[in-house]
Amino acid sequence: MAEAILLVGGKGTRLRPLTVNTPKPMLEVAGVPFLSHQLARAKAAGVDRIVFATAYRAEVFEEYFGDGAAFGLELDYVTETEPLDTGGAIRNVADRLRSGPDEPVLIFNGDILSGVDLVGLVDAHRARGADVTLHLTRVPREKLSAFGLVPTDADGWVTAFREKPQRAEDIVTDQINAGCYIFRRSVIDGIPTGRRVSVERETFPGLLAAGARVLSVVEQSYWRDLGTPEAFVHGSADLVLGAVESPAVPVTARPDLADALVLPGADLDVDVKVGGGSTIGANALIASGAEIIGSVIGEGARIEAGAVVRDSIVGRGARIGAGTVLDTVVIGDGASVGARNELRCGARVWCDAAIGDGAVRFSADES
Numbered sequence: 001m002a003e004a005i006l007l008v009g010g011k012g013t014r015l016r017p018l019t020v021n022t023p024k025p026m027l028e029v030a031g032v033p034f035l036s037h038q039l040a041r042a043k044a045a046g047v048d049r050i051v052f053a054t055a056y057r058a059e060v061f062e063e064y065f066g067d068g069a070a071f072g073l074e075l076d077y078v079t080e081t082e083p084l085d086t087g088g089a090i091r092n093v094a095d096r097l098r099s100g101p102d103e104p105v106l107i108f109n110g111d112i113l114s115g116v117d118l119v120g121l122v123d124a125h126r127a128r129g130a131d132v133t134l135h136l137t138r139v140p141r142e143k144l145s146a147f148g149l150v151p152t153d154a155d156g157w158v159t160a161f162r163e164k165p166q167r168a169e170d171i172v173t174d175q176i177n178a179g180c181y182i183f184r185r186s187v188i189d190g191i192p193t194g195r196r197v198s199v200e201r202e203t204f205p206g207l208l209a210a211g212a213r214v215l216s217v218v219e220q221s222y223w224r225d226l227g228t229p230e231a232f233v234h235g236s237a238d239l240v241l242g243a244v245e246s247p248a249v250p251v252t253a254r255p256d257l258a259d260a261l262v263l264p265g266a267d268l269d270v271d272v273k274v275g276g277g278s279t280i281g282a283n284a285l286i287a288s289g290a291e292i293i294g295s296v297i298g299e300g301a302r303i304e305a306g307a308v309v310r311d312s313i314v315g316r317g318a319r320i321g322a323g324t325v326l327d328t329v330v331i332g333d334g335a336s337v338g339a340r341n342e343l344r345c346g347a348r349v350w351c352d353a354a355i356g357d358g359a360v361r362f363s364a365d366e367s
């Protein structure tokens with residue numbers, strides 16, 4: 001199998017305030033940093049060496065994963081002094097690769113949860129003699145404008161790239177770039193050095209214009225970009241519920257709660273309701289009568305009596321007061337939301353912020 005590059009240098013702005021303290025790929029999803037799932041899947045596909053392309057909060061990755069021995073992988077880290085964007089980041093790690101000029105190198109975005117058949121992707125790349133192969137997936141028409149569209153011919157060769165189309169006439173396909181590529185090693189060496197390069201906006205269109213063989217594999221296995229809070233909670237729940245498999249999902253401390261993952265040290269009162277693929281972080285406290293549905297509760301967080309938390313993320317050490325209702329919101333690390341508040345529809349509370357008792361009733365419907 002091939003060696004791989006993992007792109008993990010983005011700022012994760014759409015997930016703020018969660019990404020203020022933790023880079024997006026290190027946020028816990030189903031009980032472990034998201035990258036643990038990606039590394040486990042890459043290893044299961046036969047990848048044995050991964051180079052991390054880091055920029056934002058670079059030190060956190062090596063502190064956690066080290067040389068990779070504990071994960072059965074050889075890991076290397078390269079940090080950009082200034083973020084070089086996706087293509088620049090790929091080029092920037094080229095001198096750490098060991099593959100020969102014609103060998104395939106796998107490249108992963110650090111925020112995609114996917115069940116794609118990596119071995120099948122590499123096999124197709126080799127068998128068809130491609131310079132670059134992209135995994136494409138299909139999404140419903142109303143969501144297409146958030147993605148890079150990739151039309152192809154009948155044989156799967158890519159014919160164009162349409163990055164985040166805004167006009168109806170640019171929506172020429174429902175196939176999108178799924179953020180997982182195979183590059184012939186020599187193609188990586190051809191990316192310009194020392195400046196920002198977007199692989200989606202510059203490298204891919206440039207390769208097509210130069211007549212390179214750009215192949216696609218359209219695969220409809222599980223796929224989710226965890227870049228937004230809504231996708232993040234659903235991705236985590238899907239892992240807990242087994243809708244997508246990962247060898248890295250830890251064993252629950254509460255096997256009696258079938259639809260939840262409870263980490264060691266979490267303290268749940270007898271009459272709580274916890275389900276919908278929720279994760280309860282280590283040492284979190286869930287008090288009497290609280291309901292946690294489809295949510296991620298961070299390590300050491302405290303959910304007080306009768307609070308309801310639905311499709312939401314509660315950061316580490318945060319406190320949610322008695323009777324408060326959270327629905328589709330993000331609470332930053334260390335924040336304190338007093339009793340009897342109501343926050344809904346995408347509200348975000350910043351890290352360490354404090355909201356008093358009965359102070360907020362927020363819902364997009366009423367604002």
Ligand code: GTP
Pocket residue numbers: 007008009010011012013014015024053054055080083084085086089108109110111227
């Ligand atoms: P948003 O700010 O919320 O859009 O998130 P993001 O910064 O992660 O950007 P995006 O989701 O578009 O990035 C796709 C992948 O490329 C992610 O895995 C990022 O970590 C990675 N990435 C984006 N920009 C850079 C960069 O300048 N350097 C490196 N090394 N990786 C990057």
